[in-house]
Amino acid sequence: MQHFSDPHRLTAPQFADRIGFARLTHQAFDGVDLRPLRDRLVAKIADGTAQAGEGLDLSLIAQLLGDKEGGLAIQAEVLAFHQLFRSPCAVTKPALRVLALAAAIDMGGNTPIEFLLEGSEIELLTLYVVKDVGLPEPLPDHDVAIVVASDSEECREALASIDNAASRWPRPLLNRPDRIANLDRDKLYRLLADIPGLDIPATICAMRSQLTALAAGEMRCGDIADELCFPMIARPRGSHAGVGLAKIDDAASLASYLTERSEQEFFVARFVDYANADGLYRKYRLAIVDGRPYACHMAIADRWDIWYLNAYMAFSEEKRAEEAAFMHDFDDAFGRRHRAALDEMSRRVGLDYFTIDCAENSDGELLIFEADNTAVVHNMDSPDVFPYKQPQMRKIFAAFTAMLARHAKAGSQA
Incomplete structure (x- = not known):
């Protein structure tokens, strides 16, 4: 695994075809009822005739219908025995083959690259880099690869596995995994802090115990970070899509916020009022x-x-x-x-x-x-x-x- 001693060691891919992220998301966005398709795929799984790509499609449909836990469970079962999938392509003879390197995470955890390739003459293969499986040797044939896993905690092992092989990758590798780590909320501001004409509030990781002490008046904002003050923005560490995001005006509102959250780690940052003159x-x-x-x-x-x-x-x-x-x-x-x-x-x-x-x-x-x-x-x-x-x-x-x-x-x- 992951030796790549011969830079030209690529093989014809053993992929599974799928309906894919873009088409299914389009249908959900347009109000199409995905439940009949879900039921057909469930029936195929029950009678043992489902293909790996259909299993991965079922995982996505479950998530689109609001069953994230069930969708991830199906995805885990599929990826345990098959990791390479082909998305629909607009042409029968693609001009280019792209290999996307993904992590086993929910539907929002990898770059939705299918949208970016819609209507193009590019064939997309997605390889899920799974714990205890890693990267195949040799790799499936491709012209260019791109890492689509995110900077989240759930993707750490996948990114590390890709990074270990990056220097020996046989084709151009874009969005290299060591650079994706730059996107972490508490790393990005350090990277960009001194750029002229750019304002990025420091994002600080604070423990629940610290915020509890701050709410009780036993600690000052400056004890957590020099530039931190009320009002501030708080969110649970690792949350996405605004889950748990709140503007905290004072110690009392911080205390109220903490009673509503069970997490132990939070990101906090100074609030910037960016309203225009019209109040919008x-x-x-x-x-x-x-x-x-x-x-x-x-x-x-x-x-x-x-x-x-x-x-x-x-x-x-x-x-x-x-x-x-x-x-x-x-x-x-x-x-x-x-x-x-x-x-x-x-x-x-x-x-x-x-x-x-x-x-x-x-x-x-x-x-x-x-x-x-x-x-x-x-x-x-x-x-x-x-x-x-x-x-x-x-x-x-x-x-x-x-x-x-x-x-x-x-x-x-x-």
Whole structure:
């Protein structure tokens, strides 16, 4: 395992076909009832005729229907005996074969790369790097590989396994695992702290005992971190998608927050009021592809804790017009204002592809909330409601596929 003594030791892949993440998520997003398909797949498993790819599809369907625990249990059973899967491709003779290196985690824990490759002439193989199985020797044939596992605790072993083999990888390897670790909330701010024109609050890991003492007046904010003060942002360590995220105004609200949470470790950071003069908050998602930033979306709301869905952009023509202008003018406006900061951030993070959730603070600086390699960049929004989005998404997808092709060509010439 993982020796790769011959750099050309690649083999025809023994993959299992699947419906895949993009198609099933599209259906769920469009309101398709996935329960009949789930029931058919369950019946095939019961009578012993299900293929590995169908098992993995069932795992995803369960998660899309809200049964995360059941979905992960099915995934674990499937990955115990099969790790390599092929996603649908738009052409019968692909121009390029990409190997995505994934971890055995929930559906949001790996880069949703299928969305980025939709409609392309690229074939996607996904290899799940599983504990006690590791990487196959020889590897399945591919032109370029990309690590899609996240920086989360659940992916640590998979990333370490890939990292051990990275220096001997027989093809170009993108989003190298040692750089994905830069995205940890409590590491990213240290990496970016001194970039001119960029504001990133220090994210500090605090134990429950420390926060309990702070709430009781037995400890000061400065005892936890120099720049920490009320109001602050708190979230359980390891949480995602806003679970447990709260603005803590004072010791009393901290005490109340702790009574509602059972976790022992939290991330805390100073709160930045990034509201514009009109009282609305504007939060942006950017994709950094091959070092260049692209606009993914702009969410506008009267609350600081914005996600695109809770901004209700579909219900406001005025908001959508502003988002359309943001996308149309990005290179000459937002992108130009923050070009130096974004360029330096991209250089320090060192990943070929990642996303940034950000805003602008009251001084006009680029305010960084988080950077991630697994945020969803998709083309599922209605073209009737969001006519400006599909051209923008196609621009991002084209940049992503061009990046893969460039690296694959360079690897073939090496």
